[in-house]
Amino acid sequence: MSTIDQIDFRTFRKLELKQHGRAYKILNGALKNPYVLIAPAVIIALGTTVFALIFCIAMSFMKWDLIRGTIEFVGFYNYKYIFTDTLFLTSLRNTIVFMVVAVFIGLALKVVVGVFLNKNKPGHNLVQTIMFTPYIIATVAIATIFRYMMQPTSGVFNLILSTLGLPTSDWYLGAQTALMSLAFITIWQGMGYGVLIVVSGLRSIPDYVYEAARLDKSSKPNTFFRITVPLLSPTLFYLLVTSSVAAFTTFDIVAMMTDGGPGTSTYMLAYYVYMQGIRFMHYGRAMAASVVLLLITASLSVANFALAGKKVHYQ
Amino acid sequence: MTDIYKKSLLKKKNPLVWKIAECVILAFLFILFVLPFYYMIISSFKSTVEAMRNPPVWWPAQFLWGNFADAWKGANFTKYGWNSIVISTCVVFTCLACSVPCAFAFGRMEFKLKKPLFAIILSDMMIPVQCVFLPLFILFSKLGWLNTYGSMILLFTYSGATIFFIRNAFMQVNNEVLEAARLDGASELTVMYRVTFPMVKPVVVTMALMAFLRRWNDYFWNLSLTTNDRVRTLPYAIQALNAATDGALPRWEVTMAGATMLMAPMLIAYIFANKQIKNAFIYSGIK
Numbered sequence: 173m174s175t176i177d178q179i180d181f182r183t184f185r186k187l188e189l190k191q192h193g194r195a196y197k198i199l200n201g202a203l204k205n206p207y208v209l210i211a212p213a214v215i216i217a218l219g220t221t222v223f224a225l226i227f228c229i230a231m232s233f234m235k236w237d238l239i240r241g242t243i244e245f246v247g248f249y250n251y252k253y254i255f256t257d258t259l260f261l262t263s264l265r266n267t268i269v270f271m272v273v274a275v276f277i278g279l280a281l282k283v284v285v286g287v288f289l290n291k292n293k294p295g296h297n298l299v300q301t302i303m304f305t306p307y308i309i310a311t312v313a314i315a316t317i318f319r320y321m322m323q324p325t326s327g328v329f330n331l332i333l334s335t336l337g338l339p340t341s342d343w344y345l346g347a348q349t350a351l352m353s354l355a356f357i358t359i360w361q362g363m364g365y366g367v368l369i370v371v372s373g374l375r376s377i378p379d380y381v382y383e384a385a386r387l388d389k390s391s392k393p394n395t396f397f398r399i400t401v402p403l404l405s406p407t408l409f410y411l412l413v414t415s416s417v418a419a420f421t422t423f424d425i426v427a428m429m430t431d432g433g434p435g436t437s438t439y440m441l442a443y444y445v446y447m448q449g450i451r452f453m454h455y456g457r458a459m460a461a462s463v464v465l466l467l468i469t470a471s472l473s474v475a476n477f478a479l480a481g482k483k484v485h486y487q
Numbered sequence: 488m489t490d491i492y493k494k495s496l497l498k499k500k501n502p503l504v505w506k507i508a509e510c511v512i513l514a515f516l517f518i519l520f521v522l523p524f525y526y527m528i529i530s531s532f533k534s535t536v537e538a539m540r541n542p543p544v545w546w547p548a549q550f551l552w553g554n555f556a557d558a559w560k561g562a563n564f565t566k567y568g569w570n571s572i573v574i575s576t577c578v579v580f581t582c583l584a585c586s587v588p589c590a591f592a593f594g595r596m597e598f599k600l601k602k603p604l605f606a607i608i609l610s611d612m613m614i615p616v617q618c619v620f621l622p623l624f625i626l627f628s629k630l631g632w633l634n635t636y637g638s639m640i641l642l643f644t645y646s647g648a649t650i651f652f653i654r655n656a657f658m659q660v661n662n663e664v665l666e667a668a669r670l671d672g673a674s675e676l677t678v679m680y681r682v683t684f685p686m687v688k689p690v691v692v693t694m695a696l697m698a699f700l701r702r703w704n705d706y707f708w709n710l711s712l713t714t715n716d717r718v719r720t721l722p723y724a725i726q727a728l729n730a731a732t733d734g735a736l737p738r739w740e741v742t743m744a745g746a747t748m749l750m751a752p753m754l755i756a757y758i759f760a761n762k763q764i765k766n767a768f769i770y771s772g773i774k
Contacts, residue, residue, distance in 0.1 A: 196676070203675040206601075209592035212585045214604055216645035221610045224619035224626070231622070288512065295513050301761050303520050308757060308764065309750045310704035312722040316729055316746040317527045320739050326541040328526060364520075365768060372769045421615045424706050428726055442617050449621040450711055462618040469615055 225466075232460040238453055250460035260461060263432075263439040270355055270440060271419040278359040278366065279411060285363065286370030287400070300371065304364030311361070315428035318357050319344070344429050347437045354425050354438055362418075366411055373407030374400070413476050417469050441465050524754075531555065531744035538739040551740070558728065558745035566716075567724040574639050574720060575702040581644040582698040587691060590650045591679065594657025595665075611647040620711045627712060634717045642712070643702050649694045656690040657683065693767035703753070725749050 202208045235246045254260040285303075289296045306314055321328045322343035330340040344353040381403065385395045401408075423442035426432060432439035432447070441461065449458030530538060532550040558564070592598075593605055623642075624633075632638040660683055668682045684691075706722040713719050728745045731738075757764055 200674050200676045203588075203679060206592035206596040206598040209588040209596075210604060210608075213589035213645050213650060214607055216585065216641065217607050217610060217647070220623060220642065220645065221614050221619055222607060224622040225610075225614055227622040227626075228618045285516070289516075295510075299513055299516050299520070301765070302517065304761070304765055304768075305520065305524070305754070305757060307768070308700055308704075308753050310706070310722050310725075310753070312704075312706055312725050312729075313527075313746040313750040314523075316725060316742055317523045319729065320530065320743065321523060321526060326539055326543060328522070328543050331542050360519075368765060368769060417615070421617060423617070427710065428706070428729070442615075445617045445621075446711065450624070455621060455625070458621055459618075462615070462621070465615055466618050470613065473613065 228459045229463055231455060232463045234456055236455045238455075246456070250456040251464075254457055254461050254464070257457075259436060259439060260444055262436045263441050263444040264464075266351055266436075266438060267420060267422075267440045267442075270351055270358075270422065271416055273352065273355040274358045274419045274422075275412065275416045277355075278362060278415060279408065281359065282363060282366030282370055282411065283401075283404075283408070286367045286374065287396075289367060290371045290374045300364070300367060302364075304368055306361045306363075307365045311424045312428055314357065314361055315425055318353075319429060322353060344438075345434060347434045350430055350434060350438045354422075354429065357425060357429075358419070358422065362415065366415070369407055369411055370404070373404050377403045409476065413473060416472055416476075420465065420469050420472070441468075527743050528747055531558075531740055531747045533740045533743075535738055535740060538743075539737065554740045554744040555748065557738075557741045558748060561731070561741055562721075562724040562728045562745045564721070564724070564745075564748065567719060567721045570718055571703060571720040574636060574718070575699050577636070577640045578643040578702040579695050579699050581640055582646060582649060583691065583695055585644050586646070586649045586653055586694065587684075590653035591657055591683070593650070594654040595660070595683070608650050609647045611645070612651075616707065620708070624712055634713050634715055636718050638712060639708065639718050639720075642708055643698065643705075646698065646701075649698065653687060653690055653694060656687040660686050693763075696764065696767060700753070721749050 232250055233245060233247060234243050235249065236243050289300050289303075322345075324330060324340070324342045324345055327343070329343060333340050341349050344350045377400070381399055382395070385399055390398070421442050422440055423446060426438055426440055426443045427446070430438040432443050442465065445458050445462045445465065448454045448461060526543075526545075529546065531554050532552070533544060533547045533554075534549070534551055537544045537547055589608070593601065593608070627633050627638050664686075665678055665682060668678050673681070703720075704722065705720070706726065709719050709723045725742075725745050728742050
């Protein structure tokens with residue numbers, strides 16, 4: 173590091189001599205105490221996540237009557253309620269379908285496009301840069317564009333489909349296609365980020381590995397599946413975990429585009445929790461549902477970690 | 488990509504066919520990602536009739552700038568935009584003020600309870616927001632914090648990921664440099680602000696950018712922790728404009744103008760600094 177050369181030590185001395193005020197001393201002492209430094213972050217973390225979570229789990233066993241203002245312990249009543257609630261079961265199923273499509277098809281596409289774009293040519297770099305744009309744009313703007321483009325009668329998507337001679341679709345307004353439309357938008361928005369991560373993962377694979385493969389006369393598919401994919405597995409693993417948790421907690425796009433409809437075809441867990449909690453004020457049910465959500469995402473992470481220990485190839 | 492691998496890819500029987508296929512795929516991807524943005528921006532200049540015409544209009548007969556004024560008024564940009572700017576800017580400062588010292592302590596100091604405390608810091612990366620927003624809603628309503636700037640800023644002040652990445656940067660700072668500064672009589676404050684901080688500056692700038700982005704684009708907390716319009720920000724306003732479109736006479740051009748204005752700052756920033764922004768995300772993705 174060249175920083176050491178840039179430091180003018182006389183400035184330090186001057187600073188030392190000049191600033192012996194009380195505030196300076198107190199601040200200086202505080203900086204030596206790690207507990208003072210971490211206090212704000214730890215306090216907010218405890219308040220906004222740890223205690224909030226404990227409260228959430230505790231409340232999921234309670235019945236909170238908002239009119240009478242009473243709270244009583246009801247055991248697993250809320251859980252029994254949500255697991256017999258068809259709306260909850262529908263949203264659970266929708267979430268799983270959505271997750272499978274958005275994560276697995278999404279990941280496959282990201283890898284294929286990432287491998288394709290991994291060339292240092294102007295055209296490839298331009299496409300990669302443009303592809304990343306949706307990721308930093310507010311989801312509400314993305315949802316607005318697609319609401320317009322997916323209009324069944326005057327939308328661009330159906331125009332393109334009918335020009336190509338394909339059957340048109342109702343997109344997010346059709347009960348059959350709404351969930352897949354949302355998955356499409358999610359994949360579209362996350363594509364650039366995934367490709368970026370895949371490309372930087374590919375660039376970290378050393379040249380000599382490919383040279384060895386070439387010398388051994390490895391075929392191209394063989395090289396891809398036996399060398400590229402295993403060496404890319406930490407990257408893929410990271411993408412898999414983050415995108416599956418994101419898929420399970422999908423809320424914004426549902427609230428913006430479909431409100432869970434048409435019917436209940438795009439009702440998802442996160443939206444169910446929101447509606448039960450904020451709209452219908454059934455705190456106990458909402459929190460029971462959010463605990464289910466937590467269990468799923470947590471077990472997903474744990475399963476992924478266990479799998480990662482065995483299968484993921486770290487260089 | 489390595490040269491060898493590139494060669495093996497190009498070693499096709501018919502290089503011309505491969506080249507054409509490559510161009511076609513590139514063009515397809517280009518259109519797939521440019522078209523929605525093009526269509527959105529161009530639609531914000533259309534007239535109401537053009538915006539609803541079938542087949543869609545690709546180039547309006549006349550560019551109507553008035554749509555932007557309508558969207559500005561319809562979504563009350565003056566108020567919500569002000570909220571967005573105030574809250575996002577404050578979040579950048581409070582987030583750094585909270586994260587940098589904390590990351591410094593975890594990266595460069597030894598103390599009891601370091602591990603469990605760090606686990607608490609990282610807890611928000613494991614727990615979905617759906618589990619905490621209701622307790623926070625109840626807590627904030629008891630404390631009377633709903634619909635205040637403070638509560639909206641507080642939620643984004645702490646972020647486990649931010650602290651994690653800045654801590655990693657601190658851990659990479661060479662210890663000898665700090666020792667040298669201390670030997671020369673620099674106080675801890677001087678060491679931190681004159682020696683350590685400049686070394687982790689790139690990461691901190693990146694994290695500041697991401698804090699701003701997170702808050703600017705946020706919709707969920709906007710919706711769940713407010714009960715009136717006082718501190719709601721632009722994404723909420725655009726969504727309200729959107730919902731109005733579901734009415735009898737949809738005015739898509741106004742909605743598009745609103746969404747264009749919402750994304751304009753990010754789009755302009757990205758056009759000028761796409762390398763830095765992309766690198767920031769690579770950094771946060773690969774540990």
